[in-house]
Amino acid sequence: MTIELKDIETIAHLARLELSPAEQQEALKSINNILVLINQMQEIDTSGVVPLAHAYDASQRCREDKVTETDQRDLLLAGAPSTANGLFLVPKVIE
Amino acid sequence: MLNQGLADIAKALAKGEYSSVELTQAYLDSIAKHNQALNAFITVTAEQALVQAAAADARRATGSATLMTGIPIAHKDIFCTKGVRTSCASRMLDNFIAPYDATVVEKLAADGVVMLGKTNMDEFAMGSSNETSWYGPVRNPWNQELVPGGSSGGSASAVAAHLCPAATATDTGGSIRQPASFCGLTGIKPTYGRVSRWGMIAFASSLDQAGVLTRSAEDAAMMMQVISGFDPRDSTSVDLPVPDYLAELKKPLQGLRIGIPKQHFAEGLNPQVEAQIREALKEFEKLGATIKEISLDNSHLSVSAYYVIAPAEASANLSRYDGVRYGYRCANPTDLEDMYKRSRAEGFGAEVKRRIMVGTYALSAGFYDAYYVKAQKIRRLIKDDFSRAFEQVDVIMGPTSPHTAFPLGAKTTDPVAMYLEDIYTIAVNLAGLPGLSIPAGLVNGLPIGLQIVGRDFDEARLLNVAHQFQQVTDWHQRTPGMGI
Numbered sequence: 001m002t003i004e005l006k007d008i009e010t011i012a013h014l015a016r017l018e019l020s021p022a023e024q025q026e027a028l029k030s031i032n033n034i035l036v037l038i039n040q041m042q043e044i045d046t047s048g049v050v051p052l053a054h055a056y057d058a059s060q061r062c063r064e065d066k067v068t069e070t071d072q073r074d075l076l077l078a079g080a081p082s083t084a085n086g087l088f089l090v091p092k093v094i095e
Numbered sequence: 096m097l098n099q100g101l102a103d104i105a106k107a108l109a110k111g112e113y114s115s116v117e118l119t120q121a122y123l124d125s126i127a128k129h130n131q132a133l134n135a136f137i138t139v140t141a142e143q144a145l146v147q148a149a150a151a152d153a154r155r156a157t158g159s160a161t162l163m164t165g166i167p168i169a170h171k172d173i174f175c176t177k178g179v180r181t182s183c184a185s186r187m188l189d190n191f192i193a194p195y196d197a198t199v200v201e202k203l204a205a206d207g208v209v210m211l212g213k214t215n216m217d218e219f220a221m222g223s224s225n226e227t228s229w230y231g232p233v234r235n236p237w238n239q240e241l242v243p244g245g246s247s248g249g250s251a252s253a254v255a256a257h258l259c260p261a262a263t264a265t266d267t268g269g270s271i272r273q274p275a276s277f278c279g280l281t282g283i284k285p286t287y288g289r290v291s292r293w294g295m296i297a298f299a300s301s302l303d304q305a306g307v308l309t310r311s312a313e314d315a316a317m318m319m320q321v322i323s324g325f326d327p328r329d330s331t332s333v334d335l336p337v338p339d340y341l342a343e344l345k346k347p348l349q350g351l352r353i354g355i356p357k358q359h360f361a362e363g364l365n366p367q368v369e370a371q372i373r374e375a376l377k378e379f380e381k382l383g384a385t386i387k388e389i390s391l392d393n394s395h396l397s398v399s400a401y402y403v404i405a406p407a408e409a410s411a412n413l414s415r416y417d418g419v420r421y422g423y424r425c426a427n428p429t430d431l432e433d434m435y436k437r438s439r440a441e442g443f444g445a446e447v448k449r450r451i452m453v454g455t456y457a458l459s460a461g462f463y464d465a466y467y468v469k470a471q472k473i474r475r476l477i478k479d480d481f482s483r484a485f486e487q488v489d490v491i492m493g494p495t496s497p498h499t500a501f502p503l504g505a506k507t508t509d510p511v512a513m514y515l516e517d518i519y520t521i522a523v524n525l526a527g528l529p530g531l532s533i534p535a536g537l538v539n540g541l542p543i544g545l546q547i548v549g550r551d552f553d554e555a556r557l558l559n560v561a562h563q564f565q566q567v568t569d570w571h572q573r574t575p576g577m578g579i
Contacts, residue, residue, distance in 0.1 A: 001465070003456070007456070008452075011452050011455050011456050011459070012452065014455050014459060015410060015439075015448075015451045015452055015455040016414075016417075016432070016435040016436050016439055017436060017439050017440050017443075017448055017451065017452070018433075018436035018437050018439075018440040019440065019448075023445075023448075026445075027448075027449065027452055030449055030510050031449065031452060031453060031456070033509075033510065033511050034402060034449075034453055034510060034511060034514075036511075037398065037399055037402060037511050037514065038399050038402055038403055038453075038457075038466065038470075039399075040395075040396060040399045041396055041399045041400060041403070041466075041469050041470060041473055042465075042469070043396070044393070044396065044473070044476075046469060046472035046473065046476070049472040049475050049476060050472070050475060051468050051471030051472050051474070051475065052471050052472075052474040052475035052478055053301065053471055054301050054331075054527075055287045055288075055301065055478070055525075055526060055527020055528075056287070056288070056333075056527060056551075060330050060331075061330050061331075063327065072194065075194050076194055076420075078192075078194075079190075079191060079192060079194065079420070079421040079422075080419070080420050080421055081418060081419070081421075081422075081423075081424035082424070088419050088420055090419055090431055090434065091428050091429065091430050091431055091433070091434055092430075093430070093431050
């Protein structure tokens with residue numbers, strides 16, 4: 001399985017990455033090389049094998065449903081690129 | 096005092112041979128002298144370190160010091176440190192001041208351990224040579240034309256060059272063990288779940304694990320004693336008692352059953368490295384261990400499966416970097432999508448973008464079964480191989496890396512060649528097992544590492560086995576020249 005330039009455009013859009021034409025060409029070449037490595041997996045028959053998502057087959061532990069977080073709004077907003085009135089600011093999305 | 100390991104430092108501090116402030120200043124001087132050449136630190140927290148050292152000395156004066164109080168160390172810049180830049184070696188987080196401490200950082204600080212600074216690394220821990228850092232490559236103190244390994248290359252270079260006596264590190268596919276091998280250090284990747292991942296910036300969450308880089312197994316045991324244990328804030332943290340690692344070090348190795356995977360002694364392994372590893376195995380036989388060849392039948396597929404699973408998890412984890420709440424935002428975005436796309440394009444380096452793309456592709460509609468599910472099935476087979484092996488043996492040994500450290504730039508244009516660097520280490524992460532690398536010889540004047548893999552949560556045994564080897568050999572005491 002190999003991918004083409006139009007696939008690179010689709011993947012880059014899904015990943016929300018702006019790529020220059022030169023970067024797209026580089027991505028096409030390197031990702032196809034990586035796919036050769038990855039496709040070695042297809043050598044073996046894994047039918048009937050149960051997928052392992054996590055080293056211990058564990059499911060997420062649930063905690064008690066109670067509030068543990070404290071109000072740290074000002075501290076957390078301090079690291080944001082743009083804020084006003086306790087809110088994160090982004091470019092206008094509704095005209 | 097810069098030549099001392101943690102155990103000797105602890106004794107000297109307890110006896111009052113020097114203070115934590117004096118020791119911390121000595122390390123800060125060493126950093127000032129050598130860091131420009133090595134680029135091992137991204138941030139040096141000199142002022143804060145001296146304040147912490149003075150507090151540690153005051154604590155000792157009150158009689159409430161622990162074994163680790165006053166010992167200065169460095170943290171890989173993947174661990175959140177409150178009030179201190181936590182960059183993950185990425186432009187994306189170059190301006191990120193962590194609002195809280197990672198559990199690992201918090202536990203060490205609670206013991207009175209002093210932080211000297213934050214070490215360089217591959218960007219978001221994606222790399223095996225420490226060349227993908229936004230802050231430039233780290234150099235290997237054994238030969239500055241060579242890489243220190245990665246992704247924990249800054250931690251490894253700093254410990255090897257005596258810029259700190261120990262450092263924290265993380266390992267997703269070999270990022271502690273391979274730099275340990277290249278820099279002549281002891282490095283342990285604990286069992287998945289043994290050490291809290293809370294506050295450790297996520298790369299591939301089902302594989303990431305925190306550990307340490309030190310100059311001996313005894314030092315690693317001291318660090319592991321502090322950082323191990325259950326943390327309710329990490330949903331994959333495992334609630335098991337932590338053994339007394341220092342006490343366990345002393346057990347004799349009589350009767351230890353060592354498994355040697357034939358796949359790790361096959362084509363691709365440098366013959367001189369193999370010869371040194373086989374010499375090391377003879378030392379274990381002298382100590383009373385028996386050696387048996389085993390087979391990890393699916394180990395040749397571990398790198399392939401890993402390069403689906405790790406990028407897939409990374410693509411999901413790194414979607415949080417959107418230029419909204421923290422981190423880098425591009426200049427003058429025209430709309431929301433432009434802001435996302437350009438912030439991420441400008442904030443991430445080439446390798447990070449490559450892995451996000453691979454992961455996005457592997458998880459996309461139509462390819463999920465062929466890639467992601469297939470990789471998880473192979474992960475099961477790899478774990479089963481280890482389980483079968485551990486019915487016959489207590490630990491598994493082999494080379495950590497097929498060769499010694501390679502020159503800077505040698506593999507940067509060929510991602511697949513770089514990925515194959517972790518050929519002996521990656522399967523251990525997929526299976527969640529603990530793994531350790533210790534210095535086991537020199538080839539052409541450069542260190543090589545012996546990897547020791549154990550059963551789930553058997554870190555005590557790994558440290559014990561490594562320590563007993565270090566009682567009868569001196570490879571771990573070899574240091575790079577460098578006038579240190």
